[in-house]
Amino acid sequence: MHRIKKLTAVILSVLTVSGVSVVGSFTAGASGTGAGLAEWALNAYNEGWSYSWGGASPGAVDCSGLIWSYCGGDRMNMLSDAQSNGRDWGYVSDGVPRVHGLGLARTGHVGVYIADGMEVDARGDEYGVCYDEIGGWNNWDCWFKLTAVSYPENGWEQFNGDSYYYEDGEYIVNTSRTIDGTTYYFDSQGRSDTTPSDTSSSSGSSSSSSSSKKSETKQTYWQKGSNGDEVTKIQTRLAELGFYSGSIDGDFGDATDKAFKAFQKAAGLYVDGIAGSDREVLYSDDAPFAQTEKKEEKKEEKEEKEEATEPATEAETTPTSLSNGDFSTGVADVQTKLADLGYFGLDATGYFGDFTADAIKAFQKANGLEETGIVDEATYALLFSDDAVKFTAEETTEATEPTEVTEPAEEVTEEVTEPAETEPVEEVVEEAVETEEYVEPETEQPTEAPKAQGVVYSTPAGPSPLKASSAGTGSGDYSGTASSVANKTNKVAENALADSSSNVQSSVAAQVKRTANIWIWFVIAALILGIAAFVVVKRDSKKQSRYQRYASKKKSSLKEQLNSKW
Numbered sequence: 001m002h003r004i005k006k007l008t009a010v011i012l013s014v015l016t017v018s019g020v021s022v023v024g025s026f027t028a029g030a031s032g033t034g035a036g037l038a039e040w041a042l043n044a045y046n047e048g049w050s051y052s053w054g055g056a057s058p059g060a061v062d063c064s065g066l067i068w069s070y071c072g073g074d075r076m077n078m079l080s081d082a083q084s085n086g087r088d089w090g091y092v093s094d095g096v097p098r099v100h101g102l103g104l105a106r107t108g109h110v111g112v113y114i115a116d117g118m119e120v121d122a123r124g125d126e127y128g129v130c131y132d133e134i135g136g137w138n139n140w141d142c143w144f145k146l147t148a149v150s151y152p153e154n155g156w157e158q159f160n161g162d163s164y165y166y167e168d169g170e171y172i173v174n175t176s177r178t179i180d181g182t183t184y185y186f187d188s189q190g191r192s193d194t195t196p197s198d199t200s201s202s203s204g205s206s207s208s209s210s211s212s213k214k215s216e217t218k219q220t221y222w223q224k225g226s227n228g229d230e231v232t233k234i235q236t237r238l239a240e241l242g243f244y245s246g247s248i249d250g251d252f253g254d255a256t257d258k259a260f261k262a263f264q265k266a267a268g269l270y271v272d273g274i275a276g277s278d279r280e281v282l283y284s285d286d287a288p289f290a291q292t293e294k295k296e297e298k299k300e301e302k303e304e305k306e307e308a309t310e311p312a313t314e315a316e317t318t319p320t321s322l323s324n325g326d327f328s329t330g331v332a333d334v335q336t337k338l339a340d341l342g343y344f345g346l347d348a349t350g351y352f353g354d355f356t357a358d359a360i361k362a363f364q365k366a367n368g369l370e371e372t373g374i375v376d377e378a379t380y381a382l383l384f385s386d387d388a389v390k391f392t393a394e395e396t397t398e399a400t401e402p403t404e405v406t407e408p409a410e411e412v413t414e415e416v417t418e419p420a421e422t423e424p425v426e427e428v429v430e431e432a433v434e435t436e437e438y439v440e441p442e443t444e445q446p447t448e449a450p451k452a453q454g455v456v457y458s459t460p461a462g463p464s465p466l467k468a469s470s471a472g473t474g475s476g477d478y479s480g481t482a483s484s485v486a487n488k489t490n491k492v493a494e495n496a497l498a499d500s501s502s503n504v505q506s507s508v509a510a511q512v513k514r515t516a517n518i519w520i521w522f523v524i525a526a527l528i529l530g531i532a533a534f535v536v537v538k539r540d541s542k543k544q545s546r547y548q549r550y551a552s553k554k555k556s557s558l559k560e561q562l563n564s565k566w
Contacts, residue, residue, distance in 0.1 A: 032071040034101030034151045035159040040070040041101075041112040041120035042160065045131040051122050063110050066122045066129065067103065073148035079105040082144040088169075089144035092134065096143050098170040098190060099151055100159050104140045113143060115159070116189050156196055163192040176272055183221040183276050193277065221276035226252040234275055237282055238263060242290030262290065322375035326352040334375055337383055338363060342391030366391065 032040075044066060049059050056065030056075070064075045074081035082103065083089055096102065102113040104121070111121030113134075121138060123130045134140060145151055152166040164171040164186075165179075171190040176183055185193040222230055231252045238244035243266075244259035257273045264271045266288040267281050281287055322331055331352045338344035343359040343366075357373035364371045366389045367382055375383070382388055 032149055033157075034099055034145075034149055035157050035164075037067065037070050037101035037112060037146070037149055038114045039160055041066060041129075042114060042131070044122075044129045045120050049122070049129045051125050051128050061122050061129070063122045066120075067110065067112060067146065071146065071148040073146060078103055078110055078146060079142060079144050081147050085147045087145040087147055089142055092140045092143055096134065098173065099145075100157065100164075100171075101146075101149060101151070103144045103146045104134075104138070104142070105144065106139060106141045109138070111138065111140070163195050164190045165192065174270065176270075176274055176276070178221070183274060185270065185276070221274050222252055223274045224252055224254070224257040230275075231256070234260065234279070234282065237287075241287055263288070266290065321377075322352055322380075324352050324354070324357050324373070331356070334360075334380070334383065341383075341388060362391070363388075 044058075044061070047059075049061060049066075051062060052060035052065075053062050054065070055061045056069045058069060061069055064078065067073070067078065068075045079089070088097075090097075092104070096113060096117075098115070099113070100115055104111040104113055104119055109121065111119050113119050114131075117134050118131065119134050119138070119140070120129065120131050122128070123137070130137070132138065151169070153169050154166055157164045157166055157171065165177060165184065166172075172186050173190045174186065174188050176185045178184075179196070180198070182194070182196070184196070187193070219230075222228075222234065227250050229250065232248055232250040234252075235244055235246070235248045235250070235256055238256070238259045239248065241263065243263045244256065246255040246259075252275075260275055261271050261273045263282060264273075264278060267278075269278050269281065275282070322328075322334060327350055329350060332348040332350035335344050335346075335348035335350075335356060338356075338359045339346075339348065341363065343363045344356070346355060360375060360379065361371045361373045363369075363383065364373075364379060369379055369382065
């Protein structure tokens with residue numbers, strides 16, 4: 001069974017190669033139309049045909065196989081075959097004619113022109129059949145009329161469910177034509193607005209029809225030269241809209257033609273002066289009016305009235321109330337005004353927070369208003385008036401320096417500088433050296449300084465009694481260094497607290513004092529760590545000295561014993 005499968009695969013491969021070899025010289029007898037070829041190619045794209053090299057059957061084709069599967073022809077030399085048979089061709093760079101189903105060619109590749117600048121080609125294994133714009137992936141060199149395809153010169157052509165009308169070998173666009181008494185309008189893609197009843201008609205006008213046929217056909221359009229009751233109706237409506245100012249006489253003359261074209265332009269219709277289906281817009285309630293000078297003046301007056309009656313914007317209106325948590329341009333205006341008066345020391349952000357509420361309270365107190373911290377109408381009006389009282393330093397001093405806050409300063413100073421708690425350090429160090437165990441000295445931590453302005457930290461004069469000594473290798477005195485660090489720390493705290501006691505708002509001063517307290521704790525912690533490190537170093541040094549003495553003594557004893565033996 002396995003050998004049979006292999007043999008079958010070999011036979012199919014041979015047949016495929018043979019078929020491809022023969023294709024080059026084979027010319028099919030099938031033929032078709034340009035519109036039919038364009039629809040065939042579009043159908044291949046919509047159905048998702050795959051790419052198969054050498055394939056020419058529906059569902060699996062290569063570039064030339066896509067065309068050959070519809071109309072046949074010289075598959076391997078489509079462009080040269082068209083040129084040798086006198087078919088029309090040209091360069092794509094010079095433009096492609098408005099013809100459905102033209103062939104497109106470049107070196108080693110062919111495709112099909114659909115319409116309106118679009119093409120279809122079998123592109124490759126990774127892409128299959130593609131629908132793309134000319135000039136995109138493919139840079140086509142030439143267009144040509146295939147030998148096996150017929151293309152119309154004049155008359156109707158059906159493509160993809162729409163009707164197109166050809167004149168001189170191309171379908172017409174953006175115009176209208178009267179054919180057998182019926183006027184047809186063609187859009188920018190050449191599609192007719194009405195499907196003709198007889199697509200075999202050639203180009204022409206109503207003049208080619210007999211007078212008897214004219215009498216039987218109901219008139220559906222009016223243009224320059226027409227007359228009758230419908231023309232009178234058209235003139236009357238154009239006059240109502242302001243496009244026509246001539247006499248209502250039922251004669252579609254130059255004035256009526258000019259007026260109707262002006263109406264078409266104003267309505268966004270195709271401007272050709274033909275009153276056909278455009279009359280539906282003309283007679284509707286949505287028909288545009290002519291732009292006269294009088295109407296422009298009335299329009300400007302109306303706009304001015306609307307602008308005068310427009311409500312004021314948020315920035316122009318006076319807010320009824322602003323409170324903590326609000327966020328608006330009105331809050332930013334209030335903050336800016338408070339800053340100008342000296343009550344607000346930050347940049348305006350538009351957010352109503354605690355700082356803004358404190359500033360409002362200070363302003364209300366200074367100006368004799370109830371201290372609510374809310375911007376009501378009275379506060380807002382006074383804030384932006386010339387009678388607003390500015391911030392003064394005396395008010396801040398009274399508000400930010402309560403007597404009960406400054407009293408604990410002496411207790412804090414005593415706790416920080418009291419040396420009695422550090423006296424046992426020398427004994428602890430000595431004991432640690434003797435027992436070869438380290439005991440961390442205990443020192444009482446100072447309490448946090450109260451958050452008040454005017455607090456000054458100081459140390460008593462004279463050297464600090466905090467000392468440590470070591471036996472054997474000498475003694476070290478680090479009390480002077482500790483005292484110097486403490487003095488510098490107190491000076492930093494004194495300067496920081498002195499700066500924070502300037503005349504600013506209570507909220508900003510509190511922030512500065514908290515920062516100073518943090519630095520005080522940081523320096524004290526660093527001092528304690530330094531003392532601990534010093535004790536550890538001295539302990540190791542003491543231990544090393546004791547070991548050296550012990551080793552020396554042991555060595556001397558051993559020497560004496562040996563001497564005694566000898």
